[in-house]
Amino acid sequence: MASSGATLIRPAVAAHRDEVRGAGVARPGYNVALGYLRGFLVVLVLAHHSVLAYIDSPPPQATSLLAQPPYWRAFMVVDSHHWVGFSIFTGFNDDFFMSLMFLLSGLFVWSSLQRKGNASFVRDRMRRLGIPFLFAAAIIAPLAYYPSYLLTTGAHTATGYIHDWLSFGDWPTGPAWFIWLLLAFDLAGAALFAVAPNFGEMLGRLASNAREHPVRFFLLLLAASAATFIPMAVIFGTAAWTSIGPFQFQTARLFHYAVYFLAGIGVGAYGIDRGLLAPDGKLARHWGRWTLWMVVAFLLSVVFFLIAISKNSPLSANSANLIGGAFYALACASISFAFLALFVRFATRRRWIYDSLSENEYGMYLIHYAFVSWLQLAILSSSLPAIEKGILVFAGVLLLSWGASAALRSIPGVSRIV
Template identity: 45%
Template sequence: MSVTGNTAPRFTALGYLRAFITLLVVAHHAVLAYHPYAPPPTAMDAPSWLWTAFPVVDAHRFAGVDLFVGFNDAFFMALMFLLSGLFAWPSLRRKAAVPYVRGRLLRLGAPFLWAAALVAPLAYYPTYLQGGGEGVAGFVHAWLSLGAWPAGPAWFLWVLLVFDAIAALVYRLAPNAPDVIGQWLSLRAPLACFGVFALVASIAYVALALAVDPFQWAHAGPFFVQTSRVLLYACYFAVGVVLGASGVANGLLAEGGRLARRWIGWTVATPVAYLVLVVAFVMVVSNPHPSNMLVVFTDVAFVISGLVSSFAALAIFLRFATRPVRMFDSLSRDAFGIYLLHYPFVTWLQFALLGLAWPGAVKGMLVFVGAVTLSWGTVAVYRRVRTAHVRIAAYS
């Protein structure tokens, strides 16, 4: 199942999980303005680019939401890459490498450019206003003066497109490689698969996290990516490709399979793993000169926490979300559009609520509900207009 494609009925659980993660993304962005440790609002030309992560900052905070944000940050985008890789190999077998890449360029590249050129500026205009800017002309000048143009959440699309292109190249060079690894994994218990995945992912992440600032974003033009996580995301995508190559329905991710039957254990392990990460992180940030061993332990804890959360999410949805539900079908179908469009609704709603003396928790929930409703409604209207246009064209 690609994050941008339709989900066949037999993969209902994975489609619903994709939609759930999309809602988590919206919720994550909706509450950042009320994060207890959010930085003060700054002008767009300030040396710090923290405004790209916190476009609007409210004086009213949401106590405890930092735990929610940190929990999401450890796993949800990585899991999106895994879900996106699941059906890459079947698609490559069906289409061949060149047509596959061409299709992904249309499906991912075009929306990315559109989001970078239009959606992101709309989302960051409230940032400019809160930083003291005035007028559209002034914003355009400030935006073009940046030298790089953050694309907001759409960064995921261009990174996924690169991974897809690499997968196509591997398909041309070694078309059977993922099948062999996937079949080996499909015969192993979930805990054994977790162990192999954890080892590879930890090496991939720690290697970069020690070399660069874990919070640093590399960028060129509209192409942004969190530097320390590139290999980690590649790891998740590759695991998705391998699992998909051996057949999702009969492997580790089979609905009602071995992973699904052990959903309780993975669910219980999730807060435990996250608690270990939180404690380790607090120890690092509270120590002016943390030891290398403590830093490495924290990096590994980050990987383990994210991986446990990912396995738990997969297990829960594979166990319980196997029957189609009309509303969830609609949400799953429109998840890609919601992901693309939600950010301007989030920032403008946050900006509109700045003058109200309401608790940050109330504002955060209102922004979340409003952003989901408005972005989902926009996608639904677009679908209706497009369908009507096609029907008119057919009868003209």
């Protein structure tokens, strides 16, 4: 399973632009900070997947796609060259970036529901999320996982690959898991809007004092995410995935992600420019404190992780999941708030290259996974150090995904969806 698979937030971008382009209701201007933060997170996802082949102490390369556990779904290619720095980098990413993407994706849900109504909102989300999910699941995922099949033992034929694929009992989709789960959250939001038309304002009230008291909102989010994540982590463990057909998700994080999505709805419903994300609010003004706290919280989680996996650890599995769940929730909220503060404070001027990235981020997310595995396979036999391989693959994935997304978006039918 694609660990963090990362990020589909482009529908939130589209919703934001709908606010700018539509008529009949006052629309805010394009929020440069949030647009560039979304692009930054997409780049992190590409980098994350690009270096997974080179982390320290990876699982063994699969000898069969039918072997259990199916580590190849996250580690499509396992290189013999490793670097501990990539382990720290991917661990840092996994602590926060999917959660923050769900929060960003929720920011414009309330305004879209109010302006479009349920029926139009659902149609829009089915088009923007459902069609790309089918494309990623049916085309990109099989292409991306074919290098894993080529590295298994025995003969390799297209027929053999199809036979193995149809024998899984489910349908691996890689990072596209985020797309369908975001669609599910959007549909749940529409259903809630139908029965409780004021639920957005209710969530907005929870964020109403976040402009001048971001710590209070931070603690509220931390408490809610911990309350949903820790019990799931104790019951299911932190590494388990649920897979039903093409629908996959990280089991312990399901409700944790829902909390972040709802937090985004609340912040957006209250007002992006007058609440937590106000350019002159305390979150942005105190970006230095939040950045320092991010480092402290992440280091605390690393120290606990090292203690938990040590041979002489006094912790039982349940105790490790219980305490580790609390550290995960703390690190996740801390890193998310730090990046929100940094981008709201400093991403204030538009640059054409960042605008291009923002325009193409959704397409890059959808197609990058295929480039990752094939580039990792192409340099597998190279004697280059792990750090150079990781940088080389990331550069190739970034450029190829960016260019391919721009080319696809030049097709009128595609540009209306992506």
